[in-house]
Amino acid sequence: MKTLIVYAHPEPRSLNGSLKDLAVSTLEGAGHQVRVSDLYAMDWKASADAADYGTAASRPLKVARDSGRAFDTGTLTPDVRAEQEKLLWADTVLFQFPLWWYTVPAILKGWVDRVFTHRFAYGVGEHSGTRYGDRFGEGTLAGRRALLSVTAGGPESHYAARGINGPMDDLLFPLHHGVLYHPGMDVLPPFVVYGADRMTAQDYSDAAEGWRQRLLTLGTTEPIAFRPQNHGDYEIPSLRLREGLEPAGRTGFGLHVRG
Amino acid sequence: MKTLIVYAHPEPRSLNGSLKDLAVSTLEGAGHQVRVSDLYAMDWKASADAADYGTAASRPLKVARDSGRAFDTGTLTPDVRAEQEKLLWADTVLFQFPLWWYTVPAILKGWVDRVFTHRFAYGVGEHSGTRYGDRFGEGTLAGRRALLSVTAGGPESHYAARGINGPMDDLLFPLHHGVLYHPGMDVLPPFVVYGADRMTAQDYSDAAEGWRQRLLTLGTTEPIAFRPQNHGDYEIPSLRLREGLEPAGRTGFGLHVRG
Numbered sequence: 001m002k003t004l005i006v007y008a009h010p011e012p013r014s015l016n017g018s019l020k021d022l023a024v025s026t027l028e029g030a031g032h033q034v035r036v037s038d039l040y041a042m043d044w045k046a047s048a049d050a051a052d053y054g055t056a057a058s059r060p061l062k063v064a065r066d067s068g069r070a071f072d073t074g075t076l077t078p079d080v081r082a083e084q085e086k087l088l089w090a091d092t093v094l095f096q097f098p099l100w101w102y103t104v105p106a107i108l109k110g111w112v113d114r115v116f117t118h119r120f121a122y123g124v125g126e127h128s129g130t131r132y133g134d135r136f137g138e139g140t141l142a143g144r145r146a147l148l149s150v151t152a153g154g155p156e157s158h159y160a161a162r163g164i165n166g167p168m169d170d171l172l173f174p175l176h177h178g179v180l181y182h183p184g185m186d187v188l189p190p191f192v193v194y195g196a197d198r199m200t201a202q203d204y205s206d207a208a209e210g211w212r213q214r215l216l217t218l219g220t221t222e223p224i225a226f227r228p229q230n231h232g233d234y235e236i237p238s239l240r241l242r243e244g245l246e247p248a249g250r251t252g253f254g255l256h257v258r259g
Numbered sequence: 260m261k262t263l264i265v266y267a268h269p270e271p272r273s274l275n276g277s278l279k280d281l282a283v284s285t286l287e288g289a290g291h292q293v294r295v296s297d298l299y300a301m302d303w304k305a306s307a308d309a310a311d312y313g314t315a316a317s318r319p320l321k322v323a324r325d326s327g328r329a330f331d332t333g334t335l336t337p338d339v340r341a342e343q344e345k346l347l348w349a350d351t352v353l354f355q356f357p358l359w360w361y362t363v364p365a366i367l368k369g370w371v372d373r374v375f376t377h378r379f380a381y382g383v384g385e386h387s388g389t390r391y392g393d394r395f396g397e398g399t400l401a402g403r404r405a406l407l408s409v410t411a412g413g414p415e416s417h418y419a420a421r422g423i424n425g426p427m428d429d430l431l432f433p434l435h436h437g438v439l440y441h442p443g444m445d446v447l448p449p450f451v452v453y454g455a456d457r458m459t460a461q462d463y464s465d466a467a468e469g470w471r472q473r474l475l476t477l478g479t480t481e482p483i484a485f486r487p488q489n490h491g492d493y494e495i496p497s498l499r500l501r502e503g504l505e506p507a508g509r510t511g512f513g514l515h516v517r518g
Contacts, residue, residue, distance in 0.1 A: 010308040010322070060270050060271075061270040062270075063269070101368075105306070107305065112365075116360065162499045166432060166515065
């Protein structure tokens, strides 16, 4: 297994740092290859702008079009090309981050904004009467597995079905489905540590053991059963889910998961 | 009316730039005061780290606790203090941004991560058997109105109830409820321009007219009816919505909207 870990926390001696270190040692101990993108240590540039596209940047700047042209002509900046290369090298991609304001820290959002360029992660494949690009189950990163490892300050009840923050599965849907499944990756159920702000030594020990088990079963864990875009579940080009495919009463993001 | 516009797009001659300019001229033309935080022009630092908290940064760094101490002792960096001051000055806060990967661009996420510190935007108020802090309807920014003005590349059908991206209201929920309602702001329904990647002159004219109408009715538009945390709808401290309060069949994020 070849695993890329994308890690976003400013403090190495944090819970997130420990979980990242544990992933490296566990996977290497099991004979796998591991590469880490430690975004804070790399001083990762978070904000996408014209400088990212070199000579492909037009005036006025068109982010989608120009990023795709820079990808096609090899004029993306070296930091972005290195991350794209790591993604192509990997068969498994883990993301380790704290939930800040119900999603990823800005530095990790900036990794997505800059690395997931047009023609690499979107705008790929045929657009026709029966296809709307290679995406949602197909695309450049098809055949790879992805997993979010997330720490949340609050207790689990706040993120439960009736919890005030909304269900964790719904909070992560735009990342799972919109960012990872979109360019073709299979997405494994997330690993979430709740109550991260007030953990005891025993809590940490339990979390670490849970994480080790997830790491050692990455290859056999069943992905979330998102619906592929181009295989009949959606009308094209409206991309509206056909009626009657979902279990009775299901609405919202959950519509896009089978069964 | 005193309006702060937080604007995040790298190209002044973009649709987002035009909508921001239109907001300034429309509001000023109606006699209101306007301030703009143009995050790209300000070269806004997106990634939260120890440098943000000055002498309040501990080793190892604790982001929540240290940011709260820096807020309490006035040692946050001047850029962050300036934004907090603008928020306290404003009675209305508009956000103008393109939807990138189903949420805000990294630079705007970084504005939230760094400006919405502990003790300013969370960790405020009494925690007891009947209250869990001043949040979700109460807090530092109570009494202010907020509105997201968003451009989306794809057509509206992709973001409809059965659309492949999920419903726009659900995609925006973590921002509306988790970021804006959390520190107490009333959140107005969003203004969304779809199909932003292929607009005709007529499309732009229609969008501009729609935006002008929204701007001229900011003071009288009904906010989204999110449920306040501390007034009986939630069990404390589980923050689980009590049974039977919602319309039959409603689930997910929609549970947290009344009626």
